[in-house]
Amino acid sequence: MSDGPVLERINRGLPTLRRSERKVADVVLADPHKVVPMTLAELAEAAGVSQPTIVRFANAIGCDGFHDFRIQLAQSVALGIPATQSVIQAQDDTGTTVSKIFDFSITSLDHVRRHLDLAAIDAAVAALAASTHIVFVGLGASGIVAMDAEQKFPLFGVPCSAPVDAHQQFLAASTSGPSTAFVAISNTGRTVSILDTVRVARERGAVVIGITGDRSPLAELSTIPLVVESLDNTDVYTPTISRLAQLVVIDVLATMVLLRRDASALEDIRTMKTRLATMRSGLHHEAVRDPNRPGRP
Amino acid sequence: MSDGPVLERINRGLPTLRRSERKVADVVLADPHKVVPMTLAELAEAAGVSQPTIVRFANAIGCDGFHDFRIQLAQSVALGIPATQSVIQAQDDTGTTVSKIFDFSITSLDHVRRHLDLAAIDAAVAALAASTHIVFVGLGASGIVAMDAEQKFPLFGVPCSAPVDAHQQFLAASTSGPSTAFVAISNTGRTVSILDTVRVARERGAVVIGITGDRSPLAELSTIPLVVESLDNTDVYTPTISRLAQLVVIDVLATMVLLRRDASALEDIRTMKTRLATMRSGLHHEAVRDPNRPGRP
DNA sequence: CGGCGTCTTGTAAGTTTGCTACAGAATCAC
DNA sequence: GTGATTCTGTAGCAAACTTACAAGACGCCG
Numbered sequence: 001m002s003d004g005p006v007l008e009r010i011n012r013g014l015p016t017l018r019r020s021e022r023k024v025a026d027v028v029l030a031d032p033h034k035v036v037p038m039t040l041a042e043l044a045e046a047a048g049v050s051q052p053t054i055v056r057f058a059n060a061i062g063c064d065g066f067h068d069f070r071i072q073l074a075q076s077v078a079l080g081i082p083a084t085q086s087v088i089q090a091q092d093d094t095g096t097t098v099s100k101i102f103d104f105s106i107t108s109l110d111h112v113r114r115h116l117d118l119a120a121i122d123a124a125v126a127a128l129a130a131s132t133h134i135v136f137v138g139l140g141a142s143g144i145v146a147m148d149a150e151q152k153f154p155l156f157g158v159p160c161s162a163p164v165d166a167h168q169q170f171l172a173a174s175t176s177g178p179s180t181a182f183v184a185i186s187n188t189g190r191t192v193s194i195l196d197t198v199r200v201a202r203e204r205g206a207v208v209i210g211i212t213g214d215r216s217p218l219a220e221l222s223t224i225p226l227v228v229e230s231l232d233n234t235d236v237y238t239p240t241i242s243r244l245a246q247l248v249v250i251d252v253l254a255t256m257v258l259l260r261r262d263a264s265a266l267e268d269i270r271t272m273k274t275r276l277a278t279m280r281s282g283l284h285h286e287a288v289r290d291p292n293r294p295g296r297p
Numbered sequence: 298m299s300d301g302p303v304l305e306r307i308n309r310g311l312p313t314l315r316r317s318e319r320k321v322a323d324v325v326l327a328d329p330h331k332v333v334p335m336t337l338a339e340l341a342e343a344a345g346v347s348q349p350t351i352v353r354f355a356n357a358i359g360c361d362g363f364h365d366f367r368i369q370l371a372q373s374v375a376l377g378i379p380a381t382q383s384v385i386q387a388q389d390d391t392g393t394t395v396s397k398i399f400d401f402s403i404t405s406l407d408h409v410r411r412h413l414d415l416a417a418i419d420a421a422v423a424a425l426a427a428s429t430h431i432v433f434v435g436l437g438a439s440g441i442v443a444m445d446a447e448q449k450f451p452l453f454g455v456p457c458s459a460p461v462d463a464h465q466q467f468l469a470a471s472t473s474g475p476s477t478a479f480v481a482i483s484n485t486g487r488t489v490s491i492l493d494t495v496r497v498a499r500e501r502g503a504v505v506i507g508i509t510g511d512r513s514p515l516a517e518l519s520t521i522p523l524v525v526e527s528l529d530n531t532d533v534y535t536p537t538i539s540r541l542a543q544l545v546v547i548d549v550l551a552t553m554v555l556l557r558r559d560a561s562a563l564e565d566i567r568t569m570k571t572r573l574a575t576m577r578s579g580l581h582h583e584a585v586r587d588p589n590r591p592g593r594p
Numbered sequence: 595c596g597g598c599g600t601c602t603t604g605t606a607a608g609t610t611t612g613c614t615a616c617a618g619a620a621t622c623a624c
Numbered sequence: 625g626t627g628a629t630t631c632t633g634t635a636g637c638a639a640a641c642t643t644a645c646a647a648g649a650c651g652c653c654g
Binding site for chain 1: 368392399544
Binding site for chain 4: 595596597598599600601602603604605606607608609610611612613614615616617618619620621622623624
């Protein structure tokens with residue numbers, strides 16, 4: 001009962017609440033922002049119940065008194081209203097829509113952070129740092145993540161590739177070896193071509209890091225499964241959130257691999273960054289080169 | 298003084314604080330998480346000052362009493378410690394590094410949300426909804442964002458393209474017209490080839506939506522400048538955050554354009570999504586097709 | 595349908611917490 | 625070195641939160 005953000009807990013515990021406590025829950029859920037600065041007496045007034053009922057309500061949803069409840073509510077609200085509360089509707093105005101999407105993205109990232117397997121991260125970092133080259137594969141939205149990774153990782157001097165279509169991916173798997181780190185990205189973890197590719201990579205002895213949304217076939221097949229559990233709900237209006245979390249996880253991996261390297265690698269990056277800044281201004285003279293290389297204008 | 302998260306305000310107001318108040322500030326900044334559940338008396342004890350000093354401290358940094366301070370602190374902490382507090386260091390353990398990167402990503406998204414120009418969003422949505430086709434351009438990390446947008450927008454039935462290199466982009470600009478929505482993405486807003494491309498697009502009469510990090514040349518050149526102000530600090534270790542914010546902005550635009558459409562478009566997407574789910578399982582049989590199309594496995 | 599038991603809710607008192615007025619101490623200016 | 629000003633702590637007060645208890649509501653079984 002005491003897991004997760006307060007608002008989620010209220011929703012979950014709704015059926016077990018007494019009638020008056022439920023009135024309190026309704027007031028809180030109706031507009032959490034309004035409740036945050038309220039005093040106990042004010043909330044009692046607003047819900048039409050007595051003050052002790054508020055305290056009992058707070059205890060019922062797993063808080064240690066009203067103080068604790070208010071603090072936890074404030075934190076919940078700061079992270080945005082949970083997804084269940086923020087279904088995007090056609091009649092919402094611009095500000096509301098923007099808020100909902102950002103709130104959802106932020107809440108989701110927070111959720112991923114809390115459910116990340118640190119041991120798996122460590123293992124993945126070790127594998128990546130030990131590899132002589134890295135292959136990133138993904139299709140659709142996950143393909144975007146793979147390309148992003150391909151941009152970020154070569155900074156360490158390790159050759160990277162991110163083959164675009166399933167055939168190229170299969171080929172890359174076929175030519176991989178024990179010193180290859182093979183990073184497969186699939187939110188569903190059930191895309192057949194990715195699974196086939198991963199099987200081949202493992203047969204060739206590559207270390208496979210599987211970034212996926214839950215305990216899926218891909219996770220089973222991977223040497224190091226990395227579950228990035230995002231709150232991808234089924235509402236059509238709600239945009240895909242899994243990419244964001246996957247990108248941040250890539251950031252984490254890249255940063256930690258970098259931290260493993262010595263200061264010289266760091267220096268390389270500094271000089272690279274300054275060179276990039278100067279070349280960027282003259283980019284149009286040599287625009288034919290591989291567009292993925294130039295960096296991040 | 299009363300703008301921004303509390304911790305930032307404390308940092309900013311540090312010089313104007315009295316000596317005892319400063320002791321309080323030190324305690325708070327040293328470990329904000331510890332302070333959140335503290336009572337006024339406890340914090341006074343911890344800082345080695347009297348209780349009224351705490352109250353004066355709270356007022357000094359723009360809070361309305363200790364109550365308000367505690368709530369605001371709780372909210373600040375929920376969004377992660379501000380970037381200034383969380384420089385990633387080599388000796389950090391895995392959990393710390395993960396926390397810092399996620400915190401920073403989340404804080405940054407929150408910052409962007411607060412600084413987004415809603416009028417510009419509205420204008421962009423109107424332009425996108427009115428266009429007959431949409432072109433997304435960006436290089437490097439922004440190129441990734443452009444490709445993501447290309448995956449997302451065709452859902453509405455409007456043809457989209459995201460030319461990959463500078464030449465192709467220039468070509469797309471040259472063939473654009475008044476009914477083209479031209480979305481240029483560049484965090485610096487100073488990449489020369491992008492600026493050249495945008496100039497051409499405008500000459501051809503296209504509506505140019507410029508997504509950029511600050512009031513840059515690109516913003517000046519755009520019909521509708523969309524400033525996505527992320528907290529990209531200069532620390533080498535700190536990963537690029539601008540992509541995330543840009544992706545979320547793309548989500549917002551896509552969602553809002555979709556909301557403008559009628560229910561039929563919605564139905565199209567529902568059926569598309571279910572079809573996608575079934576086809577995904579058999580994808581390897583027809584993997585030669587354009588890998589960007591299949592969706593988001 | 596009515597009485598009894600349990601669960602629920604509000605009243606009231608008690609305790610903690612946060613706030614304010616005031617006075618002493620320190621600091622700075624002259 | 626003295627005076628004025630600013631800062632800091634002591635003490636008391638008001639408000640908020642909590643607990644104990646009793647009245648009321650509800651359901652169950654006779």
